[in-house]
Amino acid sequence: MLAGCKAWPEEFAARYREAGCWQGETFGELLRKRAAAFGERVAVVCGDKHISYAELDNRVDRLAAGFLKLGIKAQERVIVQLPNIASFFDTIFALFRIGALPVFALPVHRRNEIVYLCGFSEAAAYIIPDMDSGFDYRDLAAQVQASVPSLRHVIVAGDPGQETFVSLDDLYLDDSECSSYGSDAEGPEPGDVAFLQLSGGTTGLPKLIPRTHDDYIYSLRMSAEICSLDKDSVYLAVLPVAHNFPLSSPGVLGTLYAGGRVVLARSGSPETAFPLIASEYVTIAAVVPPLALIWLEAAPTRSEDLSNLQVLQVGGAKFSAEAAKRVQMVLGCKLQQVYGMAEGLVNYTRLDDPEDITVFTQGRPMSPxxxxxxxxxxxxxxxxxxxxxxxxxxxxxxxxxxxxxxxxxxxxxxxxxxxxxxxxxxxxxxxxxxxxxSKDQINRGGDKIAAEEVENHLLAHPSVHDAAVVAMPDEYLGERSCAFVIVHNGAVSGNELKMFLRNRGLAAYKIPDRVGFMDSFPHTGVGKVSKKQLRELAVQNQDARLNLSK
The missing domain is CATH 2.30.38.10 (Luciferase; Domain 3)
Structure with a gap:
């Protein structure tokens, strides 16, 4: 087990192996077997690229050899911050195959999060796109590399832009070179940590979650079984694939486990997603509640044929019962509610559950x-x-x-x-x-915000005496964030505070949706700030002391 990680007690590990949960397979072996079984069947669709299982396996071998040639070693951590592009699969499976550990960052993360992740994990490499959604990740990478001594390599999917950065394309070795840089026999063991995911923690910056080949592949197998995936399944990935939900529930990896086809979308908007559902004959898609509402509103006004869509999964946050009732009627497909966490437990409503279960619950555990x-x-x-x-x-x-x-x-x-x-x-x-x-956390449309982290950044502003961040209900996102602030040393506006947070490199979804100014905070009987009362104030927005600035 990787230093700094805690293994299952041996009695539990033995029980899970004997029960057949852990079957002694690594991700590198999984892909090799799927390539042998499914060959020229399409594994990944990205724009006009249709990549077969055999081609994906070959690309992974060539890139794995390139990583080894570059000097990336087993158990070294590699921050992967890629959007929904085909290179994501080449990258993570190549790292899996050599035993290096992807650390899954999200495309929305910025300097504050990435510097922390690189430094805390002692990352050896950082893999990024050149540009995405108008943001230049190379500028971010330059700032990060200057701050993190362990970061030897910045690898760019696209134009490196700087002489010291490496092009991902240049790391794919020729087939003839691959044998010089190791083999599957030198790869990881099934019980080894395969990668590190991010928690949606409540205290400061995210914790890192170690997932092993054994435990994660088991979750894929159970998810694929419950969701009835097979080689004819077509999964549309509209959420960022580094999230645990679209990665494994059953997600893109569960689809590959089943031999199906993954279709990558760069946006979840109906304008992008609906044509893909029609043209690629998508059978299953996964969304968060705010996006589900957008799809429900848009579907009656659009002309695309969505009849192949059999299942719409909704997860990441609680889905309102009234909206849940509309899925079958409006989209013509079965709703499946998914509730889980990157730390492990995943719950599903079953595809044959009656409507009252599907609408009013968040499922039951997937494993006995x-x-x-x-x-x-x-x-x-x-x-x-x-x-x-x-x-x-x-x-x-x-x-x-x-x-x-x-x-x-x-x-x-x-x-x-x-x-x-x-x-x-x-x-x-x-x-x-x-x-x-029960934790001090805000679930903003599936993105988890630790109140303490945002509060600490606000307290760094010279005009802020105290700050408290709470959730307030929202029809589309489930929750939005409201920051209550007590100021001193002059006036400051809500917009100025938001800009201050952006300039500190905070991800956009963590910027408070509203800022409220107060003379003092309400307190509990033991002298703590009463966030319960602050949440009530955020909803009522009627207290005379309160000036909410949007």
Missing amino acids: YDEVRLVDEDDVEVAPGEVGELLTRGPYTIRGYYKADKHNEKAFTTDGFYRTGDLASLTPSGYLVIEGR
Whole structure:
């Protein structure tokens, strides 16, 4: 196990192997087997590129050899910040094959997040596009490399733009050269960490989540089975594929596991997604609730044939029951609710569930070996039907974050249950209904915002005396963020504070949607800032002391 990671206790590991959950396969082997089985069948569609399984496997071999030639070694961390492009698959499978560890950054991350990720993981390389959505990642990479001593290489999918940066295209070696740079026999073991994902944590910057080949491939296998994927399935990826939901639930990797076809979209807008559903005969797509609402509004006004779409998955945040009821009627496909987390546990409504289950619950655990508890503030299990904090452990739920021993003591129970921070109730048939959050976190359309992180940035402004960030309900995103601020040393506007946060390199989705100015904060009986009262103020927006600036 990678230093800084916590393995499953041997008794649990043995149980999961004996039960057939962990089958001793690596991602490199998985792709090799799919290439042998499916050959010239299309694996990935990106624009006008149609890449077969055999071609993908060959491209991965050539790029893996190029990474080795560049000096990237097994267990070295590599930050991967790529949008939905075909190079994403070449890159991650090449890293998997040599045992180097992708660290999945999101396209929206900026200097603050990337410097932290590179520094904390001691990354050896950083892989980016040249430009995407009008943003030049090469400028960002130059700032990051100047700040992180371990970062030896910046690799660019596209025009490197700087002499010190490496073109990803130039790393694909000829077939004749590949044998000089290692073989599958020298790759990782199934129990090794395969990659590091980001948590949607509540304290400061995200924690890193170690996922092994064994545990993640098991989650793909179970997801593909529950979602009835096979070689004829066509999955449309409209969400950023580095997110756990579109990566594995069943996502792009689950689709490749099943031998199906992945169609990459650079946007989830109906103008982009609907033509792809029609032209590529898409059978399954995954969206977050705000995007689902946009699709429901747009579908009656558009002419594309969506009849091949069989399943629309909605996850990342709770989907309102009223909107859920409209999916079958408006889009003509089955709704599947998905609730999960990058730390492990994934829940699905089943495709043959009755409407009341599909509409009103967020599914049940996908594995018979998933264990869930609902507990009160004293860790006592609540009565059936009552709301409690969801705790979980199982064959694909981690036992600890990377290099976070102190935090792990709070995030996990002594017997290995992960504290999700989600409040839930259980139906008599074992389905979860998500009721909210116990952690100080905002779920903005599936993007998780740690209130503490934004508060710390606001407190860096010379005019800010104190700051408190809370969630406020929103019809489309589920929640938006509202920052309450007490100022001193002169006046400052909400727009000025937002610009200040942008200039500090904070990702756009973390910038508060509203800023409220107050003379003092309400407090609880023990003297803490009462975020409950602040949330109420954000909703009411009627208190005389409050000046909300959009």
